[in-house]
Amino acid sequence: MVSTQPILSATGLTMEFRGFVAVKDVTLSVNEGTIHALIGPNGAGKTTVFNLLTKFLTPTRGQIHFRGNDITRLKPAEVARLGLVRSFQISAVFPHLTVLDNVRVALQRPKGLATQFWLPSGSLSGLDERAMELIDAVNLSSYAHLTAAELSYGRKRALEIATTLALDPAMLLLDEPMAGMxxxxxxxxxxxIRRVAKNRTILMVEHNLNVVADLCDRVTVLARGEILSDGTYATVSADPRVREAYMGT
Ligand code: ADP
Structure with a gap:
Protein backbone atom coordinates (compact mmCIF):
# COMPACT_ATOMS: atom_id res chain seq x y z
CA MET A 1 0.00 0.00 0.00
CA VAL A 2 1.48 3.34 -1.03
CA SER A 3 0.61 6.27 1.21
CA THR A 4 1.52 9.92 1.50
CA GLN A 5 2.11 9.54 5.20
CA PRO A 6 5.80 9.76 6.14
CA ILE A 7 7.07 6.83 8.19
CA LEU A 8 10.58 8.32 8.36
CA SER A 9 11.52 11.96 8.19
CA ALA A 10 14.79 13.80 8.57
CA THR A 11 14.98 17.54 9.06
CA GLY A 12 18.06 19.70 8.55
CA LEU A 13 20.50 16.79 8.82
CA THR A 14 24.09 17.95 8.83
CA MET A 15 27.16 15.79 9.38
CA GLU A 16 30.58 17.26 9.80
CA PHE A 17 33.74 15.18 10.02
CA ARG A 18 36.39 17.36 11.68
CA GLY A 19 35.14 20.45 9.91
CA PHE A 20 34.40 18.73 6.57
CA VAL A 21 30.69 18.97 5.83
CA ALA A 22 29.76 15.59 4.27
CA VAL A 23 25.98 16.13 4.57
CA LYS A 24 24.47 19.59 4.64
CA ASP A 25 20.96 20.50 5.76
CA VAL A 26 19.28 17.41 4.30
CA THR A 27 15.51 17.28 4.75
CA LEU A 28 13.77 14.25 3.39
CA SER A 29 10.75 12.10 4.10
CA VAL A 30 9.96 8.55 3.14
CA ASN A 31 6.29 7.71 2.78
CA GLU A 32 4.86 4.57 4.28
CA GLY A 33 4.62 1.63 1.88
CA THR A 34 6.87 3.13 -0.80
CA ILE A 35 10.12 2.00 -2.34
CA HIS A 36 12.32 5.08 -2.11
CA ALA A 37 15.79 5.40 -3.63
CA LEU A 38 18.70 7.54 -2.57
CA ILE A 39 20.99 8.16 -5.52
CA GLY A 40 23.85 10.46 -6.44
CA PRO A 41 27.39 10.44 -7.76
CA ASN A 42 30.30 9.07 -5.73
CA GLY A 43 31.04 11.12 -2.65
CA ALA A 44 27.53 12.64 -2.66
CA GLY A 45 26.90 11.63 0.95
CA LYS A 46 24.56 8.66 0.42
CA THR A 47 26.39 6.33 2.81
CA THR A 48 26.65 9.07 5.41
CA VAL A 49 22.88 9.73 5.20
CA PHE A 50 22.24 5.98 5.49
CA ASN A 51 24.49 5.77 8.54
CA LEU A 52 22.70 8.75 10.08
CA LEU A 53 19.24 7.29 9.48
CA THR A 54 20.20 3.92 10.98
CA LYS A 55 22.03 5.63 13.83
CA PHE A 56 25.51 4.37 13.03
CA LEU A 57 26.34 8.07 13.07
CA THR A 58 24.82 10.87 15.14
CA PRO A 59 24.20 14.06 13.18
CA THR A 60 26.04 17.26 14.03
CA ARG A 61 22.68 19.01 13.57
CA GLY A 62 19.15 18.02 12.66
CA GLN A 63 16.45 15.59 13.73
CA ILE A 64 15.18 12.20 12.60
CA HIS A 65 11.71 10.88 13.34
CA PHE A 66 10.49 7.34 12.75
CA ARG A 67 6.84 6.42 13.30
CA GLY A 68 6.38 9.50 15.44
CA ASN A 69 9.43 8.80 17.63
CA ASP A 70 12.40 11.13 17.78
CA ILE A 71 15.24 8.69 17.04
CA THR A 72 18.00 11.29 16.62
CA ARG A 73 19.91 10.14 19.69
CA LEU A 74 18.99 6.44 19.73
CA LYS A 75 21.35 3.52 19.10
CA PRO A 76 21.07 1.18 16.08
CA ALA A 77 19.59 -1.65 18.17
CA GLU A 78 17.00 0.72 19.64
CA VAL A 79 15.80 1.88 16.23
CA ALA A 80 15.77 -1.75 15.05
CA ARG A 81 13.42 -2.50 17.94
CA LEU A 82 11.13 0.28 16.69
CA GLY A 83 11.03 -1.47 13.29
CA LEU A 84 13.71 0.36 11.28
CA VAL A 85 16.26 -2.20 10.17
CA ARG A 86 19.19 -2.06 7.83
CA SER A 87 19.79 -5.19 5.86
CA PHE A 88 23.16 -6.79 6.51
CA GLN A 89 23.28 -4.82 9.77
CA ILE A 90 22.31 -7.42 12.31
CA SER A 91 21.91 -10.25 9.91
CA ALA A 92 25.21 -12.01 9.63
CA VAL A 93 24.93 -15.05 7.40
CA PHE A 94 26.91 -18.02 8.67
CA PRO A 95 28.54 -19.70 5.65
CA HIS A 96 28.73 -23.20 7.13
CA LEU A 97 25.13 -23.29 8.33
CA THR A 98 22.32 -24.34 6.03
CA VAL A 99 19.83 -21.79 4.71
CA LEU A 100 17.25 -23.19 7.13
CA ASP A 101 19.61 -22.99 10.13
CA ASN A 102 20.62 -19.44 9.23
CA VAL A 103 16.98 -18.36 9.30
CA ARG A 104 16.33 -20.37 12.48
CA VAL A 105 19.21 -18.54 14.18
CA ALA A 106 17.87 -15.20 12.93
CA LEU A 107 14.44 -15.99 14.37
CA GLN A 108 15.96 -16.73 17.76
CA ARG A 109 17.90 -13.51 18.05
CA PRO A 110 17.70 -11.61 21.35
CA LYS A 111 14.07 -11.09 22.26
CA GLY A 112 14.41 -7.30 22.32
CA LEU A 113 15.04 -7.38 18.60
CA ALA A 114 12.25 -9.73 17.73
CA THR A 115 9.20 -8.37 19.41
CA GLN A 116 6.97 -8.02 16.42
CA PHE A 117 6.16 -11.57 15.54
CA TRP A 118 4.53 -14.21 17.62
CA LEU A 119 6.43 -17.37 18.27
CA PRO A 120 5.18 -20.05 20.67
CA SER A 121 8.10 -20.32 23.10
CA GLY A 122 9.92 -23.64 22.94
CA SER A 123 7.92 -24.87 19.95
CA LEU A 124 10.42 -26.02 17.37
CA SER A 125 7.75 -26.80 14.83
CA GLY A 126 6.45 -23.23 15.11
CA LEU A 127 9.98 -21.97 14.59
CA ASP A 128 10.55 -24.23 11.58
CA GLU A 129 7.24 -23.24 10.05
CA ARG A 130 8.08 -19.55 10.36
CA ALA A 131 11.61 -20.19 9.02
CA MET A 132 10.22 -22.01 5.98
CA GLU A 133 7.73 -19.17 5.36
CA LEU A 134 10.59 -16.69 5.24
CA ILE A 135 12.71 -18.98 3.04
CA ASP A 136 9.75 -19.35 0.73
CA ALA A 137 9.22 -15.57 0.70
CA VAL A 138 12.71 -15.10 -0.74
CA ASN A 139 12.35 -18.04 -3.17
CA LEU A 140 14.96 -20.24 -1.52
CA SER A 141 12.76 -23.26 -0.68
CA SER A 142 14.70 -25.55 -3.01
CA TYR A 143 17.95 -24.49 -1.33
CA ALA A 144 16.89 -24.80 2.32
CA HIS A 145 19.32 -27.65 3.04
CA LEU A 146 22.33 -26.21 1.25
CA THR A 147 24.90 -24.29 3.26
CA ALA A 148 25.03 -20.55 2.70
CA ALA A 149 28.53 -21.01 1.24
CA GLU A 150 27.06 -23.13 -1.56
CA LEU A 151 24.64 -20.42 -2.72
CA SER A 152 25.24 -18.08 -5.65
CA TYR A 153 26.01 -14.47 -4.74
CA GLY A 154 22.46 -13.32 -5.53
CA ARG A 155 20.89 -16.11 -3.48
CA LYS A 156 23.20 -15.32 -0.57
CA ARG A 157 21.85 -11.76 -0.59
CA ALA A 158 18.31 -13.15 -0.73
CA LEU A 159 19.19 -15.20 2.37
CA GLU A 160 20.51 -12.06 4.06
CA ILE A 161 17.19 -10.38 3.32
CA ALA A 162 15.33 -13.37 4.80
CA THR A 163 17.36 -13.14 8.01
CA THR A 164 16.57 -9.42 8.18
CA LEU A 165 12.88 -10.11 7.60
CA ALA A 166 12.99 -12.39 10.65
CA LEU A 167 12.83 -9.15 12.65
CA ASP A 168 9.63 -8.25 10.84
CA PRO A 169 10.73 -4.65 10.26
CA ALA A 170 8.24 -1.98 9.22
CA MET A 171 11.00 -0.35 7.23
CA LEU A 172 14.02 -1.86 5.57
CA LEU A 173 17.10 0.04 4.44
CA LEU A 174 19.05 -1.66 1.69
CA ASP A 175 22.56 -0.55 0.88
CA GLU A 176 23.21 -1.27 -2.80
CA PRO A 177 21.26 -4.53 -2.90
CA MET A 178 22.29 -5.17 -6.52
CA ALA A 179 26.01 -4.51 -6.08
CA GLY A 180 28.18 -7.05 -7.88
CA MET A 181 25.24 -8.92 -9.41
CA ILE A 193 12.19 -6.32 -3.14
CA ARG A 194 8.83 -5.75 -4.83
CA ARG A 195 7.32 -8.64 -2.87
CA VAL A 196 8.87 -7.54 0.43
CA ALA A 197 7.62 -3.99 -0.16
CA LYS A 198 3.98 -5.10 -0.25
CA ASN A 199 3.68 -4.60 3.47
CA ARG A 200 6.82 -2.61 4.24
CA THR A 201 8.60 0.60 3.40
CA ILE A 202 11.96 0.37 1.67
CA LEU A 203 14.74 2.93 1.34
CA MET A 204 17.63 1.86 -0.84
CA VAL A 205 20.90 3.28 -2.05
CA GLU A 206 21.34 2.01 -5.58
CA HIS A 207 23.78 2.78 -8.38
CA ASN A 208 21.94 0.92 -11.12
CA LEU A 209 19.60 3.58 -12.48
CA ASN A 210 17.62 1.08 -14.57
CA VAL A 211 16.75 -0.72 -11.35
CA VAL A 212 15.79 2.58 -9.70
CA ALA A 213 13.62 3.56 -12.68
CA ASP A 214 11.91 0.18 -12.64
CA LEU A 215 11.43 -0.31 -8.92
CA CYS A 216 11.21 2.96 -7.03
CA ASP A 217 8.16 5.14 -6.37
CA ARG A 218 10.29 8.07 -5.36
CA VAL A 219 13.88 9.13 -5.75
CA THR A 220 16.00 11.59 -3.77
CA VAL A 221 19.17 12.78 -5.48
CA LEU A 222 22.14 13.91 -3.41
CA ALA A 223 25.22 15.71 -4.66
CA ARG A 224 28.03 17.18 -2.58
CA GLY A 225 26.11 16.46 0.58
CA GLU A 226 22.96 18.34 -0.44
CA ILE A 227 19.64 17.35 -1.93
CA LEU A 228 19.54 18.25 -5.60
CA SER A 229 16.19 16.87 -6.59
CA ASP A 230 13.35 14.77 -5.23
CA GLY A 231 10.38 13.16 -6.97
CA THR A 232 9.58 10.33 -9.35
CA TYR A 233 12.42 8.90 -11.41
CA ALA A 234 10.98 10.61 -14.51
CA THR A 235 11.03 13.98 -12.73
CA VAL A 236 14.52 13.78 -11.26
CA SER A 237 16.10 12.29 -14.38
CA ALA A 238 14.77 15.22 -16.41
CA ASP A 239 16.23 17.73 -13.94
CA PRO A 240 19.20 19.53 -15.57
CA ARG A 241 20.96 19.85 -12.19
CA VAL A 242 20.87 16.07 -11.81
CA ARG A 243 22.23 15.52 -15.31
CA GLU A 244 25.00 17.97 -14.62
CA ALA A 245 25.91 16.34 -11.29
CA TYR A 246 26.19 12.93 -12.91
CA MET A 247 28.12 14.13 -15.91
CA GLY A 248 30.44 16.25 -13.80
CA THR A 249 31.96 13.18 -12.11
P1 ADP B 1 28.65 8.31 -1.12
O1 ADP B 1 28.13 7.16 -0.32
O2 ADP B 1 27.56 9.07 -1.80
O3 ADP B 1 29.71 7.89 -2.11
P2 ADP B 1 29.82 9.17 1.38
O4 ADP B 1 28.70 9.41 2.31
O5 ADP B 1 30.59 7.89 1.52
O6 ADP B 1 29.34 9.35 -0.13
O7 ADP B 1 30.88 10.35 1.52
C1 ADP B 1 30.54 11.72 1.40
C2 ADP B 1 31.78 12.56 1.69
O8 ADP B 1 32.09 12.49 3.07
C3 ADP B 1 33.02 12.10 0.94
O9 ADP B 1 33.74 13.24 0.54
C4 ADP B 1 33.78 11.31 1.97
O10 ADP B 1 35.17 11.34 1.73
C5 ADP B 1 33.41 12.04 3.27
N1 ADP B 1 33.41 11.16 4.43
C6 ADP B 1 32.59 10.08 4.63
N2 ADP B 1 32.84 9.50 5.81
C7 ADP B 1 33.88 10.23 6.38
C8 ADP B 1 34.59 10.14 7.62
N3 ADP B 1 34.32 9.20 8.52
N4 ADP B 1 35.55 11.07 7.85
C9 ADP B 1 35.83 12.02 6.94
N5 ADP B 1 35.18 12.17 5.77
C10 ADP B 1 34.22 11.30 5.50
Missing amino acids: GHEDIGRIADL
Whole structure:
Protein backbone atom coordinates (compact mmCIF):
# COMPACT_ATOMS: atom_id res chain seq x y z
CA MET A 1 0.00 0.00 0.00
CA VAL A 2 1.48 3.34 -1.03
CA SER A 3 0.61 6.27 1.21
CA THR A 4 1.52 9.92 1.50
CA GLN A 5 2.11 9.54 5.20
CA PRO A 6 5.80 9.76 6.14
CA ILE A 7 7.07 6.83 8.19
CA LEU A 8 10.58 8.32 8.36
CA SER A 9 11.52 11.96 8.19
CA ALA A 10 14.79 13.80 8.57
CA THR A 11 14.98 17.54 9.06
CA GLY A 12 18.06 19.70 8.55
CA LEU A 13 20.50 16.79 8.82
CA THR A 14 24.09 17.95 8.83
CA MET A 15 27.16 15.79 9.38
CA GLU A 16 30.58 17.26 9.80
CA PHE A 17 33.74 15.18 10.02
CA ARG A 18 36.39 17.36 11.68
CA GLY A 19 35.14 20.45 9.91
CA PHE A 20 34.40 18.73 6.57
CA VAL A 21 30.69 18.97 5.83
CA ALA A 22 29.76 15.59 4.27
CA VAL A 23 25.98 16.13 4.57
CA LYS A 24 24.47 19.59 4.64
CA ASP A 25 20.96 20.50 5.76
CA VAL A 26 19.28 17.41 4.30
CA THR A 27 15.51 17.28 4.75
CA LEU A 28 13.77 14.25 3.39
CA SER A 29 10.75 12.10 4.10
CA VAL A 30 9.96 8.55 3.14
CA ASN A 31 6.29 7.71 2.78
CA GLU A 32 4.86 4.57 4.28
CA GLY A 33 4.62 1.63 1.88
CA THR A 34 6.87 3.13 -0.80
CA ILE A 35 10.12 2.00 -2.34
CA HIS A 36 12.32 5.08 -2.11
CA ALA A 37 15.79 5.40 -3.63
CA LEU A 38 18.70 7.54 -2.57
CA ILE A 39 20.99 8.16 -5.52
CA GLY A 40 23.85 10.46 -6.44
CA PRO A 41 27.39 10.44 -7.76
CA ASN A 42 30.30 9.07 -5.73
CA GLY A 43 31.04 11.12 -2.65
CA ALA A 44 27.53 12.64 -2.66
CA GLY A 45 26.90 11.63 0.95
CA LYS A 46 24.56 8.66 0.42
CA THR A 47 26.39 6.33 2.81
CA THR A 48 26.65 9.07 5.41
CA VAL A 49 22.88 9.73 5.20
CA PHE A 50 22.24 5.98 5.49
CA ASN A 51 24.49 5.77 8.54
CA LEU A 52 22.70 8.75 10.08
CA LEU A 53 19.24 7.29 9.48
CA THR A 54 20.20 3.92 10.98
CA LYS A 55 22.03 5.63 13.83
CA PHE A 56 25.51 4.37 13.03
CA LEU A 57 26.34 8.07 13.07
CA THR A 58 24.82 10.87 15.14
CA PRO A 59 24.20 14.06 13.18
CA THR A 60 26.04 17.26 14.03
CA ARG A 61 22.68 19.01 13.57
CA GLY A 62 19.15 18.02 12.66
CA GLN A 63 16.45 15.59 13.73
CA ILE A 64 15.18 12.20 12.60
CA HIS A 65 11.71 10.88 13.34
CA PHE A 66 10.49 7.34 12.75
CA ARG A 67 6.84 6.42 13.30
CA GLY A 68 6.38 9.50 15.44
CA ASN A 69 9.43 8.80 17.63
CA ASP A 70 12.40 11.13 17.78
CA ILE A 71 15.24 8.69 17.04
CA THR A 72 18.00 11.29 16.62
CA ARG A 73 19.91 10.14 19.69
CA LEU A 74 18.99 6.44 19.73
CA LYS A 75 21.35 3.52 19.10
CA PRO A 76 21.07 1.18 16.08
CA ALA A 77 19.59 -1.65 18.17
CA GLU A 78 17.00 0.72 19.64
CA VAL A 79 15.80 1.88 16.23
CA ALA A 80 15.77 -1.75 15.05
CA ARG A 81 13.42 -2.50 17.94
CA LEU A 82 11.13 0.28 16.69
CA GLY A 83 11.03 -1.47 13.29
CA LEU A 84 13.71 0.36 11.28
CA VAL A 85 16.26 -2.20 10.17
CA ARG A 86 19.19 -2.06 7.83
CA SER A 87 19.79 -5.19 5.86
CA PHE A 88 23.16 -6.79 6.51
CA GLN A 89 23.28 -4.82 9.77
CA ILE A 90 22.31 -7.42 12.31
CA SER A 91 21.91 -10.25 9.91
CA ALA A 92 25.21 -12.01 9.63
CA VAL A 93 24.93 -15.05 7.40
CA PHE A 94 26.91 -18.02 8.67
CA PRO A 95 28.54 -19.70 5.65
CA HIS A 96 28.73 -23.20 7.13
CA LEU A 97 25.13 -23.29 8.33
CA THR A 98 22.32 -24.34 6.03
CA VAL A 99 19.83 -21.79 4.71
CA LEU A 100 17.25 -23.19 7.13
CA ASP A 101 19.61 -22.99 10.13
CA ASN A 102 20.62 -19.44 9.23
CA VAL A 103 16.98 -18.36 9.30
CA ARG A 104 16.33 -20.37 12.48
CA VAL A 105 19.21 -18.54 14.18
CA ALA A 106 17.87 -15.20 12.93
CA LEU A 107 14.44 -15.99 14.37
CA GLN A 108 15.96 -16.73 17.76
CA ARG A 109 17.90 -13.51 18.05
CA PRO A 110 17.70 -11.61 21.35
CA LYS A 111 14.07 -11.09 22.26
CA GLY A 112 14.41 -7.30 22.32
CA LEU A 113 15.04 -7.38 18.60
CA ALA A 114 12.25 -9.73 17.73
CA THR A 115 9.20 -8.37 19.41
CA GLN A 116 6.97 -8.02 16.42
CA PHE A 117 6.16 -11.57 15.54
CA TRP A 118 4.53 -14.21 17.62
CA LEU A 119 6.43 -17.37 18.27
CA PRO A 120 5.18 -20.05 20.67
CA SER A 121 8.10 -20.32 23.10
CA GLY A 122 9.92 -23.64 22.94
CA SER A 123 7.92 -24.87 19.95
CA LEU A 124 10.42 -26.02 17.37
CA SER A 125 7.75 -26.80 14.83
CA GLY A 126 6.45 -23.23 15.11
CA LEU A 127 9.98 -21.97 14.59
CA ASP A 128 10.55 -24.23 11.58
CA GLU A 129 7.24 -23.24 10.05
CA ARG A 130 8.08 -19.55 10.36
CA ALA A 131 11.61 -20.19 9.02
CA MET A 132 10.22 -22.01 5.98
CA GLU A 133 7.73 -19.17 5.36
CA LEU A 134 10.59 -16.69 5.24
CA ILE A 135 12.71 -18.98 3.04
CA ASP A 136 9.75 -19.35 0.73
CA ALA A 137 9.22 -15.57 0.70
CA VAL A 138 12.71 -15.10 -0.74
CA ASN A 139 12.35 -18.04 -3.17
CA LEU A 140 14.96 -20.24 -1.52
CA SER A 141 12.76 -23.26 -0.68
CA SER A 142 14.70 -25.55 -3.01
CA TYR A 143 17.95 -24.49 -1.33
CA ALA A 144 16.89 -24.80 2.32
CA HIS A 145 19.32 -27.65 3.04
CA LEU A 146 22.33 -26.21 1.25
CA THR A 147 24.90 -24.29 3.26
CA ALA A 148 25.03 -20.55 2.70
CA ALA A 149 28.53 -21.01 1.24
CA GLU A 150 27.06 -23.13 -1.56
CA LEU A 151 24.64 -20.42 -2.72
CA SER A 152 25.24 -18.08 -5.65
CA TYR A 153 26.01 -14.47 -4.74
CA GLY A 154 22.46 -13.32 -5.53
CA ARG A 155 20.89 -16.11 -3.48
CA LYS A 156 23.20 -15.32 -0.57
CA ARG A 157 21.85 -11.76 -0.59
CA ALA A 158 18.31 -13.15 -0.73
CA LEU A 159 19.19 -15.20 2.37
CA GLU A 160 20.51 -12.06 4.06
CA ILE A 161 17.19 -10.38 3.32
CA ALA A 162 15.33 -13.37 4.80
CA THR A 163 17.36 -13.14 8.01
CA THR A 164 16.57 -9.42 8.18
CA LEU A 165 12.88 -10.11 7.60
CA ALA A 166 12.99 -12.39 10.65
CA LEU A 167 12.83 -9.15 12.65
CA ASP A 168 9.63 -8.25 10.84
CA PRO A 169 10.73 -4.65 10.26
CA ALA A 170 8.24 -1.98 9.22
CA MET A 171 11.00 -0.35 7.23
CA LEU A 172 14.02 -1.86 5.57
CA LEU A 173 17.10 0.04 4.44
CA LEU A 174 19.05 -1.66 1.69
CA ASP A 175 22.56 -0.55 0.88
CA GLU A 176 23.21 -1.27 -2.80
CA PRO A 177 21.26 -4.53 -2.90
CA MET A 178 22.29 -5.17 -6.52
CA ALA A 179 26.01 -4.51 -6.08
CA GLY A 180 28.18 -7.05 -7.88
CA MET A 181 25.24 -8.92 -9.41
CA GLY A 182 24.66 -10.22 -12.90
CA HIS A 183 21.51 -9.60 -14.91
CA GLU A 184 19.64 -12.69 -13.70
CA ASP A 185 20.31 -12.08 -10.00
CA ILE A 186 19.32 -8.42 -10.40
CA GLY A 187 15.94 -9.48 -11.77
CA ARG A 188 15.48 -11.97 -8.94
CA ILE A 189 16.37 -9.47 -6.19
CA ALA A 190 14.17 -6.78 -7.82
CA ASP A 191 11.22 -9.21 -7.70
CA LEU A 192 12.05 -10.01 -4.10
CA ILE A 193 12.19 -6.32 -3.14
CA ARG A 194 8.83 -5.75 -4.83
CA ARG A 195 7.32 -8.64 -2.87
CA VAL A 196 8.87 -7.54 0.43
CA ALA A 197 7.62 -3.99 -0.16
CA LYS A 198 3.98 -5.10 -0.25
CA ASN A 199 3.68 -4.60 3.47
CA ARG A 200 6.82 -2.61 4.24
CA THR A 201 8.60 0.60 3.40
CA ILE A 202 11.96 0.37 1.67
CA LEU A 203 14.74 2.93 1.34
CA MET A 204 17.63 1.86 -0.84
CA VAL A 205 20.90 3.28 -2.05
CA GLU A 206 21.34 2.01 -5.58
CA HIS A 207 23.78 2.78 -8.38
CA ASN A 208 21.94 0.92 -11.12
CA LEU A 209 19.60 3.58 -12.48
CA ASN A 210 17.62 1.08 -14.57
CA VAL A 211 16.75 -0.72 -11.35
CA VAL A 212 15.79 2.58 -9.70
CA ALA A 213 13.62 3.56 -12.68
CA ASP A 214 11.91 0.18 -12.64
CA LEU A 215 11.43 -0.31 -8.92
CA CYS A 216 11.21 2.96 -7.03
CA ASP A 217 8.16 5.14 -6.37
CA ARG A 218 10.29 8.07 -5.36
CA VAL A 219 13.88 9.13 -5.75
CA THR A 220 16.00 11.59 -3.77
CA VAL A 221 19.17 12.78 -5.48
CA LEU A 222 22.14 13.91 -3.41
CA ALA A 223 25.22 15.71 -4.66
CA ARG A 224 28.03 17.18 -2.58
CA GLY A 225 26.11 16.46 0.58
CA GLU A 226 22.96 18.34 -0.44
CA ILE A 227 19.64 17.35 -1.93
CA LEU A 228 19.54 18.25 -5.60
CA SER A 229 16.19 16.87 -6.59
CA ASP A 230 13.35 14.77 -5.23
CA GLY A 231 10.38 13.16 -6.97
CA THR A 232 9.58 10.33 -9.35
CA TYR A 233 12.42 8.90 -11.41
CA ALA A 234 10.98 10.61 -14.51
CA THR A 235 11.03 13.98 -12.73
CA VAL A 236 14.52 13.78 -11.26
CA SER A 237 16.10 12.29 -14.38
CA ALA A 238 14.77 15.22 -16.41
CA ASP A 239 16.23 17.73 -13.94
CA PRO A 240 19.20 19.53 -15.57
CA ARG A 241 20.96 19.85 -12.19
CA VAL A 242 20.87 16.07 -11.81
CA ARG A 243 22.23 15.52 -15.31
CA GLU A 244 25.00 17.97 -14.62
CA ALA A 245 25.91 16.34 -11.29
CA TYR A 246 26.19 12.93 -12.91
CA MET A 247 28.12 14.13 -15.91
CA GLY A 248 30.44 16.25 -13.80
CA THR A 249 31.96 13.18 -12.11
P1 ADP B 1 28.65 8.31 -1.12
O1 ADP B 1 28.13 7.16 -0.32
O2 ADP B 1 27.56 9.07 -1.80
O3 ADP B 1 29.71 7.89 -2.11
P2 ADP B 1 29.82 9.17 1.38
O4 ADP B 1 28.70 9.41 2.31
O5 ADP B 1 30.59 7.89 1.52
O6 ADP B 1 29.34 9.35 -0.13
O7 ADP B 1 30.88 10.35 1.52
C1 ADP B 1 30.54 11.72 1.40
C2 ADP B 1 31.78 12.56 1.69
O8 ADP B 1 32.09 12.49 3.07
C3 ADP B 1 33.02 12.10 0.94
O9 ADP B 1 33.74 13.24 0.54
C4 ADP B 1 33.78 11.31 1.97
O10 ADP B 1 35.17 11.34 1.73
C5 ADP B 1 33.41 12.04 3.27
N1 ADP B 1 33.41 11.16 4.43
C6 ADP B 1 32.59 10.08 4.63
N2 ADP B 1 32.84 9.50 5.81
C7 ADP B 1 33.88 10.23 6.38
C8 ADP B 1 34.59 10.14 7.62
N3 ADP B 1 34.32 9.20 8.52
N4 ADP B 1 35.55 11.07 7.85
C9 ADP B 1 35.83 12.02 6.94
N5 ADP B 1 35.18 12.17 5.77
C10 ADP B 1 34.22 11.30 5.50
